Amino acid sequence: MRSARGGGNPSAATRLRHEFPPSAATRLLIALHSIPLPVEAPGHQKVTIMPMDTKTSPQEELRPPVSDATGDFPAMAEGGEEHLLILRGGESNLKGGNRRRFFSQLERNVRRALHDLPAGAPRRLTGRIVVPLSGAECWPEIRQRVAKLYGIENFSLGHPAHRSLEGICQTIERHWPHGMQGSFLVRCRRGDKKFPLKSPQIEREVGGFIHQKWGLPVDLRNPETTIRVEILPNVAYVSFGILQGAGGLPTGTSGRLVVLFSGGIDSPVAAARLQRRGVTVELVHFSGRPFQDRRSERKAKKLARVLARSQMRLNLWLVPFGEVQRRIVVASRPALRVLLYRRLMLRIARKLAWKCDAPAVATGGSMGQVASQTLQNLVAIDDAVQGPVFRPLIGMDKQEIIDEARKLGTYDISILPDGDCCQLFAPKKGSELAVTIAEIRRAEEGLDIEDLVMIALAGATVERFRLPGAASD
Numbered sequence: 001m002r003s004a005r006g007g008g009n010p011s012a013a014t015r016l017r018h019e020f021p022p023s024a025a026t027r028l029l030i031a032l033h034s035i036p037l038p039v040e041a042p043g044h045q046k047v048t049i050m051p052m053d054t055k056t057s058p059q060e061e062l063r064p065p066v067s068d069a070t071g072d073f074p075a076m077a078e079g080g081e082e083h084l085l086i087l088r089g090g091e092s093n094l095k096g097g098n099r100r101r102f103f104s105q106l107e108r109n110v111r112r113a114l115h116d117l118p119a120g121a122p123r124r125l126t127g128r129i130v131v132p133l134s135g136a137e138c139w140p141e142i143r144q145r146v147a148k149l150y151g152i153e154n155f156s157l158g159h160p161a162h163r164s165l166e167g168i169c170q171t172i173e174r175h176w177p178h179g180m181q182g183s184f185l186v187r188c189r190r191g192d193k194k195f196p197l198k199s200p201q202i203e204r205e206v207g208g209f210i211h212q213k214w215g216l217p218v219d220l221r222n223p224e225t226t227i228r229v230e231i232l233p234n235v236a237y238v239s240f241g242i243l244q245g246a247g248g249l250p251t252g253t254s255g256r257l258v259v260l261f262s263g264g265i266d267s268p269v270a271a272a273r274l275q276r277r278g279v280t281v282e283l284v285h286f287s288g289r290p291f292q293d294r295r296s297e298r299k300a301k302k303l304a305r306v307l308a309r310s311q312m313r314l315n316l317w318l319v320p321f322g323e324v325q326r327r328i329v330v331a332s333r334p335a336l337r338v339l340l341y342r343r344l345m346l347r348i349a350r351k352l353a354w355k356c357d358a359p360a361v362a363t364g365g366s367m368g369q370v371a372s373q374t375l376q377n378l379v380a381i382d383d384a385v386q387g388p389v390f391r392p393l394i395g396m397d398k399q400e401i402i403d404e405a406r407k408l409g410t411y412d413i414s415i416l417p418d419g420d421c422c423q424l425f426a427p428k429k430g431s432e433l434a435v436t437i438a439e440i441r442r443a444e445e446g447l448d449i450e451d452l453v454m455i456a457l458a459g460a461t462v463e464r465f466r467l468p469g470a471a472s473d
């Protein structure tokens with residue numbers, strides 16, 4: 001491993017110098033940076049760094065020519081922005097003609113997620129979204145919220161810099177995190193290929209500067225901190241550390257689906273997977289009311305609130321299903337009950353889908369997990385509605401779903417005891433494993449299906465989650 005440890009360790013330092021021999025430019029920079037810069041008062045926003053006079057600067061040959069006529073530090077010049085949230089889109093960057101749409105949605109999601117925090121309007125910049133922050137104090141809250149948004153590959157707290165080596169080093173010095181220890185690595189990305197220095201050169205020079213100034217060791221393979229330098233057309237950014245984003249596509253770019261949301265382990269994971277692929281979800285929960293209490297509804301609300309962190313405007317439909325179940329129990333044999341419940345649930349969800357402008361519905365079903373989810377029973381259930389029924393978990397093992405629920409933060413809520421409506425009038429021997437479409441249709445002959453759908457919908461209410469801020473209105 002190529003690393004140099006400990007500024008006080010002469011052999012390591014020698015090795016680093018051997019690997020990164022400081023150029024004449026770096027030596028000049030180091031000399032420059034041994035002169036203390038004026039210290040900014042905390043919270044002071046308006047900072048003006050004047051680009052050095054090119055005629056008199058001893059570093060003239062160091063500074064690459066700037067690409068614009070007005071100078072190359074617009075962020076500082078315009079708003080004195082010292083702290084920025086920098087988001088880098090992953091798959092959204094691959095979407096060719098759709099890229100604009102994906103980034104617009106991501107921008108909207110970011111604006112909504114941060115609207116009550118001291119953050120400015122997001123703006124788009126070569127495959128990134130940049131949000132000015134009025135300070136670093138709110139960063140812990142911002143990073144928590146941004147980590148839940150889909151369509152982001154990674155993100156960081158960044159600081160603008162003059163597009164020159166000395167400008168970058170000045171910004172690093174100005175924002176150097178107090179007490180930063182351990183190994184580091186400088187990674188440079190050039191969003192502007194016209195910039196005269198190549199990324200490896202910038203990495204070497206800036207890395208050399210940091211090592212000389214703070215004596216931290218470079219670790220190319222496993223650094224404790226990665227310092228990211230980004231060179232964009234009009235500005236450079238420096239970030240200390242890169243955080244992993246939630247990936248996927250921005251929620252809201254793939255249309256809308258109604259998800260049957262039981263309050264169990266599986267359906268919240270299914271809904272989150274759809275959100276991660278850009279789908280806006282409308283949740284529908286069936287409770288056993290009036291024969292059961294509101295426990296399952298309260299649990300569904302808690303779970304919905306977790307999902308609302310990724311989709312700040314989310315609706316949860318609550319449908320009392322007890323009376324429908326009672327009528328099914330009276331008219332059918334026990335082994336078909338659960339399949340009949342599911343068919344009715346699908347029909348009701350389909351009706352809500354029309355209302356919500358959603359072309360289809362989805363469930364948390366997974367192949368063979370329980371008797372109502374054998375292949376033949378799934379076919380018998382889906383026969384109740386036209387159009388597709390999406391099942392994002394169809395090929396997943398229960399343990400995989402549990403692991404994902406833990407990561408998502410829904411597992412601990414899902415396992416709380418509730419009065420799930422399917423436990424109401426539950427058949428003692430379970431469902432038959434392979435019910436045919438003909439059989440299930442025959443079983444429904446004694447039921448007034450339209451009437452049952454209407455009874456359930458008449459009692460439906462909706463909870464609107466609007467995060468952040470009031471949980472619902």
Ligand code: ATP
Binds near residue numbers: 260263268286362363
């Ligand atoms: P889950 O953990 O999501 O409840 P499960 O393994 O318990 O799933 P089932 O109870 O057979 O499996 O449910 C299969 C799917 O049917 C659920 O994932 C959900 O989409 C839907 N579903 C079941 N019960 C309800 C309910 N009370 N309200 C809304 N949807 C439901």
Ligand code: MG
Binds near residue numbers: 262264420
């Ligand atoms: Mg269940």
